Amino acid sequence: MTLLQAWIPLLPTLVLTAGALALILAEAFRRPGPTRGMVWGALGIALVGLGVVGGLLALLPGEGPGEGFSGMVRWDRPAGGLSLVLLIGTALAVLLSRRYLVDQGLDRGEYYVFLLLAAAGMTLMAVAQDLLVVFLALEGLSIPLYVLAGFARPRAASEEAALKYFLLGAFASAFLVFGIALIFAGSGTTQLSALAGRLRALEAGGRLLVGMGSALVLVALGFKVAAVPFHLWTPDVYEGAPTPVTAFMAAATKTAGMAALIRVFLIGLGPAAEVWHGPVAAMAAATMVVGNVVALLQPNFKRMMAYSSIAHAGYLLLGLLGAPGLALPGVLFYLLAYTFATMGAFAVAVGMAGSEGEDPSLEAYAGVARRAPGMGTAMLLFMLSLIGVPPTAGFFAKLLLFAAAWQGGWAGLVILGGITTVLSAYFYLRVVVAMWMGRAERERTPVRDPWLRLSVVLSGLATLVLGILWVMMGGLSV
Amino acid sequence: MTVPLLTAMLGLPLAGALGILAIPRDRVGAIRWTALGTSMAVLGLALAVLVGFDPQRPGLQFVERWVWAPAIGASYIVGVDGISLWLVLLTALIFPLALGASWTIAERVKEYMALMLLLEAGVLGVFLAHDLLLFYIFWEFTLVPMTLLIGIWGGPRRVYAAVKFFLYTMAGSIFMLMGIIALWLLSRSLTGTGTFDLDRMARHGSPLLSPEAQRWLFVAFGLAFAVKVPMWPFHSWLPDAHVEAPTAGSVILAALLLKMGAYGFLRFNFSLFPAAARALALPVAVLAVVAILYGALAAYAQEDFKRLVAFSSVSHMGFVMLGLAALNPLGVQAALLQMVNHGLSTGGLFLLVGMLYERTHTRDFRALGGLWKVMPLYGGILMVVGFSSMGLPGLNGFVGEFLILLGSFGAAALGPAARWLTAAAAFGVVLAAVYILTMLMRVLHGPLPPRWQGLPDLGGRELAIMAPLLALILFIGLYPMPFFAAMDASVRQALAALSGAALSTR
Numbered sequence: 005m006t007l008l009q010a011w012i013p014l015l016p017t018l019v020l021t022a023g024a025l026a027l028i029l030a031e032a033f034r035r036p037g038p039t040r041g042m043v044w045g046a047l048g049i050a051l052v053g054l055g056v057v058g059g060l061l062a063l064l065p066g067e068g069p070g071e072g073f074s075g076m077v078r079w080d081r082p083a084g085g086l087s088l089v090l091l092i093g094t095a096l097a098v099l100l101s102r103r104y105l106v107d108q109g110l111d112r113g114e115y116y117v118f119l120l121l122a123a124a125g126m127t128l129m130a131v132a133q134d135l136l137v138v139f140l141a142l143e144g145l146s147i148p149l150y151v152l153a154g155f156a157r158p159r160a161a162s163e164e165a166a167l168k169y170f171l172l173g174a175f176a177s178a179f180l181v182f183g184i185a186l187i188f189a190g191s192g193t194t195q196l197s198a199l200a201g202r203l204r205a206l207e208a209g210g211r212l213l214v215g216m217g218s219a220l221v222l223v224a225l226g227f228k229v230a231a232v233p234f235h236l237w238t239p240d241v242y243e244g245a246p247t248p249v250t251a252f253m254a255a256a257t258k259t260a261g262m263a264a265l266i267r268v269f270l271i272g273l274g275p276a277a278e279v280w281h282g283p284v285a286a287m288a289a290a291t292m293v294v295g296n297v298v299a300l301l302q303p304n305f306k307r308m309m310a311y312s313s314i315a316h317a318g319y320l321l322l323g324l325l326g327a328p329g330l331a332l333p334g335v336l337f338y339l340l341a342y343t344f345a346t347m348g349a350f351a352v353a354v355g356m357a358g359s360e361g362e363d364p365s366l367e368a369y370a371g372v373a374r375r376a377p378g379m380g381t382a383m384l385l386f387m388l389s390l391i392g393v394p395p396t397a398g399f400f401a402k403l404l405l406f407a408a409a410w411q412g413g414w415a416g417l418v419i420l421g422g423i424t425t426v427l428s429a430y431f432y433l434r435v436v437v438a439m440w441m442g443r444a445e446r447e448r449t450p451v452r453d454p455w456l457r458l459s460v461v462l463s464g465l466a467t468l469v470l471g472i473l474w475v476m477m478g479g480l481s482v
Numbered sequence: 483m484t485v486p487l488l489t490a491m492l493g494l495p496l497a498g499a500l501g502i503l504a505i506p507r508d509r510v511g512a513i514r515w516t517a518l519g520t521s522m523a524v525l526g527l528a529l530a531v532l533v534g535f536d537p538q539r540p541g542l543q544f545v546e547r548w549v550w551a552p553a554i555g556a557s558y559i560v561g562v563d564g565i566s567l568w569l570v571l572l573t574a575l576i577f578p579l580a581l582g583a584s585w586t587i588a589e590r591v592k593e594y595m596a597l598m599l600l601l602e603a604g605v606l607g608v609f610l611a612h613d614l615l616l617f618y619i620f621w622e623f624t625l626v627p628m629t630l631l632i633g634i635w636g637g638p639r640r641v642y643a644a645v646k647f648f649l650y651t652m653a654g655s656i657f658m659l660m661g662i663i664a665l666w667l668l669s670r671s672l673t674g675t676g677t678f679d680l681d682r683m684a685r686h687g688s689p690l691l692s693p694e695a696q697r698w699l700f701v702a703f704g705l706a707f708a709v710k711v712p713m714w715p716f717h718s719w720l721p722d723a724h725v726e727a728p729t730a731g732s733v734i735l736a737a738l739l740l741k742m743g744a745y746g747f748l749r750f751n752f753s754l755f756p757a758a759a760r761a762l763a764l765p766v767a768v769l770a771v772v773a774i775l776y777g778a779l780a781a782y783a784q785e786d787f788k789r790l791v792a793f794s795s796v797s798h799m800g801f802v803m804l805g806l807a808a809l810n811p812l813g814v815q816a817a818l819l820q821m822v823n824h825g826l827s828t829g830g831l832f833l834l835v836g837m838l839y840e841r842t843h844t845r846d847f848r849a850l851g852g853l854w855k856v857m858p859l860y861g862g863i864l865m866v867v868g869f870s871s872m873g874l875p876g877l878n879g880f881v882g883e884f885l886i887l888l889g890s891f892g893a894a895a896l897g898p899a900a901r902w903l904t905a906a907a908a909f910g911v912v913l914a915a916v917y918i919l920t921m922l923m924r925v926l927h928g929p930l931p932p933r934w935q936g937l938p939d940l941g942g943r944e945l946a947i948m949a950p951l952l953a954l955i956l957f958i959g960l961y962p963m964p965f966f967a968a969m970d971a972s973v974r975q976a977l978a979a980l981s982g983a984a985l986s987t988r
Contacts (some may be wrong), residue, residue: 395623399622409664441634441640475554
């Protein structure tokens, strides 16, 4: 029984990996042609993953079975919550990809394989309880993403994005390895549950090594969540990558990066808050300010969403500083609300691409709501949620997050978060203004695609009712 | 088990909006009548509330309470008392009129009518909610439909005005959100789960706040409300938003959305931070008097009919704030009545501006004049509503402004400055006469430009819209007692809680 239990934390990862391998075999042997079957396959696998996570959460209330593989991985409530968000992001990414790939002539089956492999790495991150697993998971999710970023291969911007992402990603990985090495040298362990305990017994030299090591780990994870000052790759990569990949990166990769930060800092080094609270606070402040201010200047939807994703990394970092009981639920729900709003917004953007080619400038959105009021309403909801206007999920997420950070003693940062929220309203509104109030010579009509429409409708409904539902169901007891 | 009247009032417009979404786009008539019918039904419910309201009882009536989020202590608490009763009725009255005035909207009628009904639900929610989180949700929720109404159906600079309106309000509101978070964390440290219940917070939470914390929170909440009122110097969104908005939008902005700010001061700042309210009454009163004089002078300087009415709003809301800052029953009750008065008279003026603009397509005084000759009905109505706005005895504006001045003159909370402030504010009444009479002269008198020879006078629909306003303007002017009677008990209770030290109430 214990042997079986050890595998439980890995179940979602295993489902996704096995599914991806099955799909790649199918891709190798199937007849050339449209990839409809692959989409169904990928969607099915993501849904099975969701079912597994949901089942685990329902069947194993409380702390669950705990650890596996001598404490390398651990299944607990945060792991369940994070896996849920990650798989929702993955399923939505599958839904909104197909039409774009077909329209842009990229309809190749391996796309879905890489998507699932990246998701497998991400779910591994959610259960990681050892720095080595964190590293494995980070590589596991990054390498498929490098490929996906360059998936629009003949397009120069896409290749540039892939190369940039790869070089900086490799750089970040090096930081991570070096940081892990220093932590191991200082404390003699890479296991996160043991680390905090060891820290207290260390003398000055060991503490210094661990401090330096965790600083390097913070740098590496800062790259992944796109926190200032490690965000410079984000706008170029987001702009160059195929739009569905951008959506997946903005939502799921951010969640995976936050999962790493939660695992390493909030849970692992949680008892040693004094080691990391200062730098994370500085990063949060810089990220909120830079992300929102620079987003004001972007004339292009994808670049604007890139800076928006940077800004939200800032709010999430702020959440990490929250009081113990409130921080985790706050961050988790923020990730969920952010995933729906971001995936939804990109789904509308994908719908705008159409077969006539992609025009990510904001002018291309002018007057679209006149032709497609449903899409316009959905985009309005997503933008309101990203600003944090009630009754959308984004509002409740920000409320919980701000309350957590305020309780943690960071009232000044919360006020900064409030002020930058007002700034952010301006650039999110520009999309709404363009769609609802703009006029264009030739208004574009979004493509009519059932998959795309489903992803928009699901994200829209979730954005509208999820906040209220979450608080009603006592979402604080994560 | 009684009928949940207030929830029905909130739910009806939402249901109506959903119903409109189900109607095909080209069936414009059905969409319009659904919207109007829904708002009339809401008015019916509001009248039922009025009939069932017991004026002798202070405190909330028709209360509905439901803890919807036990984990954070958020509840659905709605109710009316003497403070919100007239504002709820005003809301229920103004919306059918505004919808009637929207019959001329021809573009994207479906979206327009759905947004109007959403807005009605939001405004009603603001006046009914007695839970901080619920209130904030409604408060911010009103922002979205209003912004879209201005931005899609507004005038030439509508996008600028809409975005400015959104950002100003949001900038104010975010500080209120911070304040709500701080209060919630305080209640959490007391109860374990925390609460957003306004009455519990006022009774058990506020006394624990230090005077300094009260002042900070008063300012945080006050900023949100001050932008909405708008108090000088936070008013600069108002002329743009009012002028660019479609007629119904301007009416709702002036008649209802501005009231949300003044109502917020009375409902939240006074009950949650009584010590700070006493300490800061004087600065609020000074800003109010500045707004009275500045708004009146600015109104006089306008060449645009709608801008004149917009700036007159700044001046009139200054009177309301002065009455509230007096912190005595006379001043506060008069301020509450003046809110209703301003809703009727300024709402009426915006309607009249809109009716004129639909005929002439200009609002520039230099192009108007002599219209009484061709539009005698319009002229007569404009004169009555203008006189009401000016504060002519016998009409509603006089009752409100005169009693506000009486209240602020004897306000102990304002100390020795009370008389000087009142004197300065009284001068604002004179200025109001100057700009209103000038307006009447430039629109109605003088030579009639030849191109306005054939202008038709008001039609049946327009007269039907103006008739209830005129009736109420006269009724309140001649017999305001029922209005005061209903608010008296609640206002006295609110002020009793506020006066830790005995305040003069002469």
